[in-house]
Amino acid sequence: MHEHSLIANLLSRIDAVAREHSATRVVGVSVWIGALAHISASHFREHFEDGSRGSLAQGARLDIEVSDDPEHPQAQDILLRSVEVG
Amino acid sequence: MTETTRTIEVNQLARVEGEGALHLAIDGGQLTAAQLRIFEPPRYFEALLRGRDCREAPDITARICGICPVAYLMSSCAAIEDLCGLSVPAPIADLRRLLYCGEWIESHVLHMFMLHLPDFLGYPDAVSMAREHGDLVRTALRIKKAGNGIVALLGGREIHPINVRIGGFYRLPTRAELAPLRDELAWALDAAEQALLPLAALDFPDFERAYTFVALRHDSEYPMGRGRLVSSDGIDLPVASYDDYLTEHHVRHSTSLHSRTAAGGVVHLGPLARYALNHDRLTPRARAAAQAAGLPPVVRNPFRSILVRGVEVVLALEEALRLIDGYVPGDTPAVAFEPRAGTGYGATEAPRGVLYHRYTVGEDGLITDAKIVAPTSVNQAVIEADLRHYVEPNLHRPDAELRAVCETAIRNYDPCISCSAHFLKLTVERR
Numbered sequence: 001m002h003e004h005s006l007i008a009n010l011l012s013r014i015d016a017v018a019r020e021h022s023a024t025r026v027v028g029v030s031v032w033i034g035a036l037a038h039i040s041a042s043h044f045r046e047h048f049e050d051g052s053r054g055s056l057a058q059g060a061r062l063d064i065e066v067s068d069d070p071e072h073p074q075a076q077d078i079l080l081r082s083v084e085v086g
Numbered sequence: 087m088t089e090t091t092r093t094i095e096v097n098q099l100a101r102v103e104g105e106g107a108l109h110l111a112i113d114g115g116q117l118t119a120a121q122l123r124i125f126e127p128p129r130y131f132e133a134l135l136r137g138r139d140c141r142e143a144p145d146i147t148a149r150i151c152g153i154c155p156v157a158y159l160m161s162s163c164a165a166i167e168d169l170c171g172l173s174v175p176a177p178i179a180d181l182r183r184l185l186y187c188g189e190w191i192e193s194h195v196l197h198m199f200m201l202h203l204p205d206f207l208g209y210p211d212a213v214s215m216a217r218e219h220g221d222l223v224r225t226a227l228r229i230k231k232a233g234n235g236i237v238a239l240l241g242g243r244e245i246h247p248i249n250v251r252i253g254g255f256y257r258l259p260t261r262a263e264l265a266p267l268r269d270e271l272a273w274a275l276d277a278a279e280q281a282l283l284p285l286a287a288l289d290f291p292d293f294e295r296a297y298t299f300v301a302l303r304h305d306s307e308y309p310m311g312r313g314r315l316v317s318s319d320g321i322d323l324p325v326a327s328y329d330d331y332l333t334e335h336h337v338r339h340s341t342s343l344h345s346r347t348a349a350g351g352v353v354h355l356g357p358l359a360r361y362a363l364n365h366d367r368l369t370p371r372a373r374a375a376a377q378a379a380g381l382p383p384v385v386r387n388p389f390r391s392i393l394v395r396g397v398e399v400v401l402a403l404e405e406a407l408r409l410i411d412g413y414v415p416g417d418t419p420a421v422a423f424e425p426r427a428g429t430g431y432g433a434t435e436a437p438r439g440v441l442y443h444r445y446t447v448g449e450d451g452l453i454t455d456a457k458i459v460a461p462t463s464v465n466q467a468v469i470e471a472d473l474r475h476y477v478e479p480n481l482h483r484p485d486a487e488l489r490a491v492c493e494t495a496i497r498n499y500d501p502c503i504s505c506s507a508h509f510l511k512l513t514v515e516r517r
């Protein structure tokens with residue numbers, strides 16, 4: 001049940017980045033998912049597409065890298081890597 | 087038109103926020119209140135479902151939880167099929183059970199090894215545990231992946247958004263498509279049996295409570311997708327009578343509702359309940375695994391739920407292999423039906439316990455009312471009661487330690503509300 005809150009947090013960060021750079025739209029978003037983050041790339045994508053509707057990130061390309069290293073210091077985390085703005 | 091875009095490096099953590107909060111009130115060294123507040127999407131989805139075609143219910147509700155989407159699919163299918171007087175043929179029922187096995191494996195392994203075990207071994211989270219127990223974590227991830235293979239194939243996320251529909255599936259897998267899952271599941275079954283032994287030797291808190299267990303029970307199988315609603319108090323009801331047995335009440339401290347029996351009783355859903363009420367339905371290797379782990383037929387220590395989940399992983403793997411070996415595709419992927427007006431009831435055993443759906447549909451096939459009761463919200467009262475008993479001897483400890491104690495007790499029930507390490511917003515009022 002945590003996806004809604006996770007995606008909302010991610011979108012507010014994306015929004016902040018876009019506004020900071022006076023961007024009018026978000027073209028691409030790149031995220032990294034740790035091996036122990038408990039969410040699959042496809043599930044993440046679905047929630048992102050749902051959640052981004054009506055936001056600056058609606059329709060943005062989503063690049064997802066999924067790590068398979070459980071010993072990575074951030075293996076439980078999801079990182080917003082970069083935001084491509086236009 | 088010239089396209090100019092810039093890529094901005096961010097590298098920030100995306101966080102889960104506002105999921106759970108616990109308020110403890112301590113007065114003169116006595117715990118006077120333990121109130122857990124959980125964020126509860128089902129309420130939001132109930133509103134969203136109104137006015138939608140009843141055939142959309144499975145796909146919509148599957149989005150409620152990323153850890154147990156299959157449970158939502160299955161409960162909503164069961165409810166709409168009940169409404170339409172539909173019963174699915176054996177090959178479809180078998181495939182659904184196989185799909186459910188996949189989810190139990192994934193969800194239980196995640197819960198056991200990534201969320202629960204670090205508490206017992208004294209690590210703040212799975213990442214620090216993985217540094218010293220890399221092999222164990224890799225084994226667990228591989229078992230989990232075997233379950234994931236089932237869900238990926240039958241759920242068909244890559245092929246179709248979701249392959250399950252009212253009356254069956256969009257597309258049935260061939261025997262040849264299922265066969266490659268077999269080797270990995272057989273490996274996982276051995277690995278799960280082995281992995282359970284060191285867990286049985288963990289140092290469990292000496293803590294037992296007299297729970298009222300509630301679970302499904304079926305004539306011939308350990309319950310997943312069907313059965314009657316039974317309890318350790320002796321109730322035995324069709325799922326359609328769920329609302330007569332458990333009713334929801336608003337409580338002031340939480341946005342979610344509390345479920346109580348008509349007599350005001352608190353019930354316990356989940357692996358301990360399923361196991362206690364269906365011990366005679368365990369598969370042979372699951373029964374042996376329970377015995378090897380030193381589990382009696384009824385387990386009342388919630389911390390030992392890690393072992394009962396392990397027994398259910400063995401059961402799910404054994405069942406998955408049986409279902410794959412016996413699979414003969416039917417002639418049709420789904421039973422045809424026409425929506426009709428009425429109310430339908432469905433309950434299945436999500437990894438964390440009974441998940442109940444009720445839909446009322448109008449003549450036009452549109453949903454006029456939906457009720458979804460997630461096991462977490464039913465268990466909220468029992469979690470609070472556990473917390474009161476478990477936290478009491480620890481009240482003198484500093485808040486940070488107290489929070490760790492509380493999180494451990496909550497993790498006996500649910501990773502959905504305790505997924506991130508240290509997310510719990512704890513407020514302590516000391517007087």
Ligand SMILES: [Zn+2]
Binds near residue numbers: 154
């Ligand atoms: Zn869930």
